[in-house]
Amino acid sequence: MKKRVNLTFPKRVINVPVAYRLAKDFNVAANIIRAQVDPNKVGKMVLELSGDIDQLEAGIEWMRSQDIDVSLHGREIVIDENTCVDCGLCTGVCPTGAMTLNPKTFQLEFLRSRCIVCEQCIAACPVNAISINL
Structure with missing residues (x-):
């Protein structure tokens, strides 16, 4: 299954290796569509996630537990x-x-x-x- 998500990172979470953690911990492939990530600034990223539905949901919940705002991409x-x-x-x-x-x-x-x-x-x-x- 595939899902496209918008991520907004608070300044203090900007160094979290999101794509790596999704792949390693949840077996979810993260294709970075667009990213605007700078040190000491709020970051924004659009990802296309693909993998098992349960793993996708677990990965999204993990991102939210890291204070990353995750919204489904419906635009x-x-x-x-x-x-x-x-x-x-x-x-x-x-x-x-x-x-x-x-x-x-x-x-x-x-x-x-x-x-x-x-x-x-x-x-x-x-x-x-x-x-x-x-």
Whole structure:
């Protein structure tokens, strides 16, 4: 089973090796999608966890016991097709290729299954056609 989670680390927990502990102690693979972790600052991370459902739950409970805020990742990117001008600026910042311009029609194509919700496209859109659905 796979789960995508958002983690928020308090300053004092920033040095906890989360991905290592999940793998070693719970047999859970942790794919780091996005991380913003700096010494003496609150850290944020998006992880895709995969493993047995019971082990996933145990790993999530362990993270919470370490005072790491864990929330399930339910957000997704939404594109307003009426506002989008198909400029392609979002395609240049998309790290997974979820956003591409069709070479024949020059229209934006969005593959939701490839999207990791990194939100880089939101800032790149000059007409504010891209948003996030919470």
